[in-house]
Structure formats: C-alpha cells, structure tokens
Amino acid sequence: MKKKKIETVITIWLVVILVAVCAVSEIVTYFVLTKRSEKHYMTLVRQHVEDISNDIKEITDDELIATAEDLIAHAIPSANPADPEKLLRTLKSFYNNYGVEINVVDKNGMITYSTNSDYVGFDMHSGEQSAAFLVLLDGSTETFVQDMSAISYDNSHLMKYGGKRFSDGSGFLQIGFSEDEYYDSILLQMQTAATNRHIGETGYLLICNQEMSVINSFHNHYTGKNIEDTGIAICDNEDYTYKELQTEVFSVPSFVIVNYMKGFFVIGVLPKSEAAESTNASLLMTLLLDLVMFSILFAALKVLLRKQVVKNLSAVNRSLAAITEGNLNEKVEVRDTLEFSMLSDDINATVDRLKAYIAEAAARIDVELSAAKTIQSSMLPSVFPAFPEHREFELFASMCAAKEVGGDFYDFYLLDESTLGFLIADVSGKSIPGAMFMMTAKTLIKNLAERGLPPDEVLTVANEKLCENNEAEMFVTAWLGYLDFKTGLVRFTNAGHNPPLLVRDGKAEYVKRKPDLMLAVMDSIRFHTHTLQMQKGDALYLYTDGVTEAMDTDGALFGEVRLQKLLSISGENAESNRMNGMAEALCSRVSEAVTAFSADAEQSDDITMLCIRYLGEV
Numbered sequence: 001m002k003k004k005k006i007e008t009v010i011t012i013w014l015v016v017i018l019v020a021v022c023a024v025s026e027i028v029t030y031f032v033l034t035k036r037s038e039k040h041y042m043t044l045v046r047q048h049v050e051d052i053s054n055d056i057k058e059i060t061d062d063e064l065i066a067t068a069e070d071l072i073a074h075a076i077p078s079a080n081p082a083d084p085e086k087l088l089r090t091l092k093s094f095y096n097n098y099g100v101e102i103n104v105v106d107k108n109g110m111i112t113y114s115t116n117s118d119y120v121g122f123d124m125h126s127g128e129q130s131a132a133f134l135v136l137l138d139g140s141t142e143t144f145v146q147d148m149s150a151i152s153y154d155n156s157h158l159m160k161y162g163g164k165r166f167s168d169g170s171g172f173l174q175i176g177f178s179e180d181e182y183y184d185s186i187l188l189q190m191q192t193a194a195t196n197r198h199i200g201e202t203g204y205l206l207i208c209n210q211e212m213s214v215i216n217s218f219h220n221h222y223t224g225k226n227i228e229d230t231g232i233a234i235c236d237n238e239d240y241t242y243k244e245l246q247t248e249v250f251s252v253p254s255f256v257i258v259n260y261m262k263g264f265f266v267i268g269v270l271p272k273s274e275a276a277e278s279t280n281a282s283l284l285m286t287l288l289l290d291l292v293m294f295s296i297l298f299a300a301l302k303v304l305l306r307k308q309v310v311k312n313l314s315a316v317n318r319s320l321a322a323i324t325e326g327n328l329n330e331k332v333e334v335r336d337t338l339e340f341s342m343l344s345d346d347i348n349a350t351v352d353r354l355k356a357y358i359a360e361a362a363a364r365i366d367v368e369l370s371a372a373k374t375i376q377s378s379m380l381p382s383v384f385p386a387f388p389e390h391r392e393f394e395l396f397a398s399m400c401a402a403k404e405v406g407g408d409f410y411d412f413y414l415l416d417e418s419t420l421g422f423l424i425a426d427v428s429g430k431s432i433p434g435a436m437f438m439m440t441a442k443t444l445i446k447n448l449a450e451r452g453l454p455p456d457e458v459l460t461v462a463n464e465k466l467c468e469n470n471e472a473e474m475f476v477t478a479w480l481g482y483l484d485f486k487t488g489l490v491r492f493t494n495a496g497h498n499p500p501l502l503v504r505d506g507k508a509e510y511v512k513r514k515p516d517l518m519l520a521v522m523d524s525i526r527f528h529t530h531t532l533q534m535q536k537g538d539a540l541y542l543y544t545d546g547v548t549e550a551m552d553t554d555g556a557l558f559g560e561v562r563l564q565k566l567l568s569i570s571g572e573n574a575e576s577n578r579m580n581g582m583a584e585a586l587c588s589r590v591s592e593a594v595t596a597f598s599a600d601a602e603q604s605d606d607i608t609m610l611c612i613r614y615l616g617e618v
Helices: 006-074 084-098 128-136 179-193 272-303 313-324 338-379 431-450 455-467 560-567 582-598
Strands: 101-106 111-114 143-145 158-165 171-178 203-209 214-217 243-249 252-261 264-271 393-400 408-416 419-427 476-484 489-495 501-504 507-510 530-533 539-543 607-614
Touching: 006 143, 006 158, 006 171, 006 179, 006 203, 006 252, 006 264, 006 272, 084 101, 084 111, 128 143, 128 158, 128 171, 158 179, 171 179, 179 203, 179 214, 179 264, 252 272, 264 272, 313 338, 393 408, 393 419, 393 582, 408 431, 408 607, 419 431, 419 539, 419 607, 431 455, 431 476, 455 476, 455 489, 501 560, 507 560, 539 582, 560 582, 582 607
Parallel strands: none
Antiparallel strands: 101 111, 101 171, 143 158, 158 171, 203 214, 203 264, 243 252, 252 264, 393 607, 408 419, 419 476, 476 489, 489 530, 501 507, 501 539, 539 607
16 A cells, blocks of 8 residues: 655644644633633622721721720820719710710729729629720730620620720720611711722622612612612521622622621622623634634644654654664664655664674774773882882882773872882773873872972972863862881872871871862962871871772762771781781782672772881881
C-alpha cells in the first residue's frame, strides 16, 4: 500500500485539532468567565449591604457615645458630684424626657447613681455583660460600646450600652438603649440609608421592616411595597446573615444578598443582565483573539510542514535520547511514512559506524592513558632511600591515582647542603586535565624553590603564574616545607591543604596552623610562612584528602580521627620508633588500612602520602 506523505497526514489532523481546541477553549472560557463574573458581582452586592449595615450600626454606636459625652460636658462631669441632689434631679429629668437609662459608675466599679434606683449599689464585676465595661477603669480606652445583649442584672431584659470615662478618673458614665429605643434609632437611620445608593449601573438596595414592608429604597422607587411583591421570599427561622440568593426580583433574574439587623432586612439586588453584558463582551473578545491566533498558527505550521516531524518525532527522539545516553544497541524503527523510513535507516547505519569508531578510539585511548600514567609516574621521585648520603633524615612517598592519571603529586629536593624541600599537593581536576595542571604546578614550584625563595614567596609567585589563562578554573591545594636537617627546624606554607601529623614519642598530633588560600583561585594574594621544630626521632606525615575521605561500601569516611589513631605508635612498638625505615612503615600502614577499610568500594580520589623522619646529625 502506498504510504501517505507526512504533509498530507499532518494537514488533515491539524485542521481537526485546531477546530476542536478552539471549541473547547471557548466552552471553558465561557464557564470560567461566568463563574468569575457571578462571584465578582455577588461580592459587589455584599459589599454594599455590608457598608449600609456597618454604617447604621456605627451611627447608633456614635449616638450612644455622643449622648454620654454631652452629659459629661454639661451635667455630670464626675462620679463624685459636688451636689448629689442636683445630680439625681438631672438623672430623673433626663429619664422623664428621653426614657434613656443612665448609670454613674465609680472607680471601684460600683453603680452609685442611676435612673433605675434598683441598680444603685450594683457591682459591675458581678456579671459578664457588665464586667466588659471595666476596660474604662484601667485607662486602656476612653469609650466602649456593647452590642444588644441580656443585662447582668436581669437576663430576660435586653439592652445596648455605651460608656465614656470621666476625665478626672473617678469612674465612667454608662448610657443604655432598650430594645424599643434601639429599634427606633435604627428605624430613623433605615428610612434614609438606601435613598441615594445604587449598586453598579442597575442595582439597588431595599430596606424592609419586620412586617416585610419596604421602608426605603433607591430614590424610594419601591418604598411602601411588600417584600413578597418583589419576588424575594424571606422565610421564618432562617439565618439571614448576608445570605446569598439568585432569584427573580420584579421578574428580573438577579443576584441578591439579605442581611438581618434588629427587626430590619437590608437587601442588595443586582440584575444578572449587567453581569452577563460584561461576560459576553469578554467572551467575544476571547473568541476573536482565539480565531486570529489559531489562524496565524495554522498558516505558520502549514508552511513548516515539510521541515517538521510531528507524528513520529517523539518516537525518533526517544531512540536518539537512548543512543546519546550510551545505549548504542538502540534501533530506530519509525516507518509510518517514506521520509521516516529513510531517516530510520540512515540513523541506524550512522550508529553502527559510530560503534566501530568508538571501539577503535577506546583501544587507542587505553594505550595513550597507559603511556600518560607512565610519564606522570616518571615525573614523581620514586627511588628510596632518596638521598642515601644523608642520614639526618628518612623519606618515603607514594601515590595511587583514582584514574589512569591523577591530579595529586608530591616532590622533594635538596635546596642546599643542609635544607630539604618537600611538597605535597592536590589539583581539583582528575584524569588528563588534572595531570597536565599538576605537571605545570609541580615544575613551577620546584623551579622557584631551587632559586632560593622562602616557602611563602614560592607559593605567592606560583599562584600568580597559575592564575594566568586558567580558563578551566582549576585550583591546587599545597603544603610546601623546608627542613633544616641540621637543626630540625621546618619552615612551611599551607595553601589550603590538609594539616599534616607529627608523630613524636609514639603519639600523633595534627600540625594545625591557619592555612592560606588555595593556589590558582585569586591572584595578588600573599602567603605566610610558619615554623615547626622537629626533635630527633620525630616523623612528619603529609597526605591528600584521598586518605581521610576514602569511603567504605556504606559511604562512611576513613576520617581524620582514624588516621591519627593509626599513626600513634603503641608501647610495644616504641622500640621501632627508633629504628630506620619508620617513614616507609608509616606510609605502608596507612595504605594497608585504607585499602582494608574501602574493601570493594571504588576509589573516588587519588591517595597520596609523604613521610619525613628527622634523625639529626649522626
């Protein structure tokens, strides 16, 4: 059967997919915009209802405080009146004229004067409702207003109280509205609250009383109507605290919020048509943008079809990914179209040729790495004893590279007739790049040391040279020392390397001095020289982090503590401490211990060590 060209297949599917995506996009957008719009406009209605409810409550609260402030300013300035009889007459007159309860409370929380004689002598501490006003006595607030609640004196009696502290600190004045008075106060506010308010462009507010009669609305358009005439059903025994409804109001589908306030209902109404207009406008804009976007996308993809692989691209990429990760046995078998059939054959043929090249290259690299290892090993001194004519010291060193070639190195050389220079270092890289950087650093440091420069100047100059053209951003840790084998004095500089251990009288201790920065990290820095006095029989053991960071199969490190214990010579070996060959023996002991500790774990870092034993003049 003749296979279709990929351009034809993709064109057909592209049309189907773009139409389907456009349709799904519009459906999803419609539902998202509708839900978002409903939430937004319901929130808008609630905000207006909350504003009116809070405004009315705040005005009523302010009325209580204003009454108290007026009495304090003109009639009752203190809880300790100069003329108690006059105060009583003032209370009686105010109660007869306005029917408002007034209580004078002293600084001890006792009612001393009241329009209700039964309250005189009442302790405000004795009830939960009355005790709330005691904040006026501790100075934390000047005024306090309480919601309508049962009073402490009589739980069957509801009152709304407000209080104002006397300026002289003698107590406070408490004003109380009964249920009827509070209702009258709210009624006064309700009758004008919604007159000049509207919601959005077409929404409005309704306020109705307990008898379900509308007492105020926007420009009083609906004032006097029964709430049932609007189409809003308010049922007994239901909680109408900002209750959300979606119903028809005057036969218009609307968003509705109902909030009950002490015998009154505050109702916000917003026709859904206003929300629908916004939703439809957004939907139309989205549709136009989708059409433009999908049209451009279709045209672009149509032009690029001959160069694009769509249906089978994922299959080809999966095989190529496996190949690039090293699985050269992977075969590409994508043959749905003529183009992909040819492509599969070409890729498979290329991989087969690549496998042959890699086998050749691997064999060649093995030979070259072996030669590199031989060259690197030849650069490190390996004949011991190194200076048999000098019996003032013993010296031994070894290196075991983690790769065929490594980045660690050691060196030692006679600088004059009484000075031995010795060095151990660790390059950050491994394999060929690390080995090349190692050889550069080793040669550079040796040349500078043989010029007679002290250790700190050797590393200072070497650091500047190594920083030049260090594009690989490698660095070197190094410990360079000069031993005066006539006196045992060691001058040394530590460039970020591990501290060595001094073995003296059978005990190993770390030689810890503040190290300087590593080499090749930053130019224009200075290094410092430190001193160490060795005694006859002392051994100085230097190493790289391949020793202390060797890991066993569980990932545990060999560690500095284990190394210190290993180098400490026990009592029965004290005699061997005075024998020749101790430097080599210490290195062998560490090497064997690290090998046994690592067991079957793969060596991850070079293991290099150098040990010098000072014997003094013979």
